[in-house]
Amino acid sequence: MEREMEERMNAPASIAPLRFALLAEAGGGQARRGELRLARGAIQTPAFMPVGTQATVKTLHPDEVEATGARIILANTYHLMLRPGLETLRDAGGLHRFMGWRRPILTDCGGFQIFSLAQHARVRDEGVTFRSHIDGSPHALTPERAVDLQIGWGSDIAMALDHLVGLPASREVVRDAAERSHRWLARCVARHRELDGASGGTALFGICQGGLEPDLRRDSARVVAAADVAGCAVGGLSVGEPKEEMAAMLEVVTPELPRDKPRYLMGVGSPEDLWMGVERGIDLFDCVLPTRLARNGALFTPGGRIAIRNRRWSQHHRPIDETCDCDACSRFTAAYLHHLFRANEVLGLRLASVHNLRFLAREMEAIRAAIEADAFGSAAAAFRERYRPVGAT
Amino acid sequence: MEREMEERMNAPASIAPLRFALLAEAGGGQARRGELRLARGAIQTPAFMPVGTQATVKTLHPDEVEATGARIILANTYHLMLRPGLETLRDAGGLHRFMGWRRPILTDCGGFQIFSLAQHARVRDEGVTFRSHIDGSPHALTPERAVDLQIGWGSDIAMALDHLVGLPASREVVRDAAERSHRWLARCVARHRELDGASGGTALFGICQGGLEPDLRRDSARVVAAADVAGCAVGGLSVGEPKEEMAAMLEVVTPELPRDKPRYLMGVGSPEDLWMGVERGIDLFDCVLPTRLARNGALFTPGGRIAIRNRRWSQHHRPIDETCDCDACSRFTAAYLHHLFRANEVLGLRLASVHNLRFLAREMEAIRAAIEADAFGSAAAAFRERYRPVGAT
DSSP: OHHHHHHHHHSOTTSOSEEEEEEEEOTTSOOEEEEEEETTEEEEESEEEEBOTTSSOTTOOHHHHHHTTOOOEEEOHHHHHHTTOHHHHHHTTSHHHHHTOOSOEEEOOSHHHHHHTSEEEEEOSSOEEEEOTTTOOEEEEOHHHHHHHHHHTTOSEEEOOOOOOOSSOOHHHHHHHHHHHHHHHHHHHHHHHHTTHHHHTOEEEEEEOOTTOHHHHHHHHHHHHHSSOSEEEEOSOSSSSOHHHHHHHHHHHGGGSOTTSOEEETTOOOHHHHHHHHHTTOOEEEESHHHHHHHTTEEEETTEEEETTSGGGTTOOSOSOTTOOSHHHHHOOHHHHHHHHHTTOHHHHHHHHHHHHHHHHHHHHHHHHHHHTTOHHHHHHHHHHHOBOSSOO | OHHHHHHHHHSOTTSOSEEEEEEEEOTTSOOEEEEEEETTEEEEESEEEEBOTTSSOTTOOHHHHHHTTOOOEEEEHHHHHHTTOHHHHHHTTSHHHHHTOOSOEEEEOSHHHHHHTSEEEEEOSSOEEEEOTTTOOEEEEOHHHHHHHHHHTTOSEEEOOOOOOOSSOOHHHHHHHHHHHHHHHHHHHHHHHHTTHHHHTOEEEEEEOOTTOHHHHHHHHHHHHHSSOSEEEEOSOSSSSOHHHHHHHHHHHGGGSOTTSOEEETTOOOHHHHHHHHHTTOOEEEESHHHHHHHTTEEEETTEEEETTSGGGTTOOSOSOTTOOSHHHHHOOHHHHHHHHHTTOHHHHHHHHHHHHHHHHHHHHHHHHHHHTTOHHHHHHHHHHHOBOSSOO
């Protein structure tokens, strides 16, 4: 880690913190194969980013996360600003050193958690005030502060602050939030430039909003596309709307986004949604789903999700997924995992988390290989033929 | 694992499953340095055995347990017989294969948990009947059944069934339980012989009882010493009595035990008690203490226990224990562990468990080196000078 951090320190200030190269595009479709280069490492795209909400991917050691194939993880600005806080992270030598993860970290802007988790969130043009869900203490987040925090603890990719609204919402509410997000994006870009975040190694992404209104989505995509950012994110989706509507919004948005910048669909991570997103031109995904499902005993397999607590696994002395090379499948049986879950043993949560993350990483490997072989369409069809989603509409 | 299991299968039936060699004895004292050889591996003694109650050392992967230096672990017959049960363990290819631990496993006899955890335990000379703490289902355990179970799932060391009484208890109650334990021991030895447990790779240990009554303890030690067992255990101590009384009982018991068989003090595992036990001739220890304390955020350090949730660690950007080579101390800071505990993150429980087990393993390494160098007394004194026990009387 020391060496890599030094290398980063010594990198010429003039080099952009993020370089994105498009390596292949699926013939006739939007699916793209790329490489995203950051000072702390390269990421082959499309890629899925595991979520380490509170500076740890739940239940896992950073070495285990890396062993699943993850090359970038996400952490949450809302959580980190409250606990342990910027000062502690700075004193620790940055977020990476604090949590023992040497590869890139993307931090979200805090917006989503403020509107979903914090208490008494109040939005003004200046920014958001809210109370901590931990101890009720009052806090404020402005676009500038969101950038300060993320640069301060050393994020490789920082997200601009956005204003999220729950769906369904009236057109006027959606429009108001999207326009505020645009004004905040401009302030984030200015702050990022003022602090010379790029030389410090932090790239900035913008987020487009617009709910389920095609014209607002298109307008928002154009604003983000025109901004001086290193990548473009699609926010405010995967919040409970039907999957067809999410897909329809992506079809409106991605054609507006610059071809040469990475595109990130926030909060998406079911096996079927990853294929759907890539098909519509998305390069990056994140979601707590694989690790949260794992802790509930729901495991991805090629045929669909299984519930490991179900009695049918109690005598299954074979791996959960015979095709999988993860530690859970290489070393342990479904019967053992069933036992661990029945006995409420932490090792069960760990092995299930390792498996679900490895499952998604292997899925992304298969997606990348399919794009390279110009066979994305048939690979997607084969996946859909085989995998039975749960909760899909 | 496959290879080692085959080796075991092919081992000549005439070879004892356990060989114990005394390598050194501390001049003037009882402390012994030995080597315990089992088909699945050798154990340098004195040794501490981490506890994997339900076929997993809580929160840890078997590789992590091994990396702490553990060369044998303990599992609980009471828990395993209820869940997952003998049949599942047999179908899995044995306990080792089920839980992914390839080195030796000692299983206790179930007595302690039946009397401390199960409901409606009722003792007759035939055996014990009780109800499961999980679902209230009725069960019975006899000396024969205890041996059948432990041989059945492939324990390397099986413990004879004993009758434990809580302390304080009247002399008559203690005597009655000790005498029943002796009758049960004889039946366990007979059953172990009948099943040819030794050729199957399972060694049998006897357990002496006798509460805090010196003469009953001495008598019980003599009965166990005279039995055809591979090792002798001291049970019924460390159940809340003052530490001086435990020490006094050991001073009565160990002189009665055969010099050439390993001696195991059950349920003991605080740093200070390990020195105390070795000093009185004990070779093996087990206890849930290091892992249970760890999950409560209490960590062993050379100066004594610390509470990692305490605010004083929030800005300590150094390892918990600068002298420790465990993963928690090599890769992470006290500030990060503090954060993980405050944020209720599982990785905190894991790192703390790794650290406490490694701390005890290193302590046992130091004890063995001290005996070899004929410097046990001064090493014990140096430890006591430095280490401040918590809860010591």
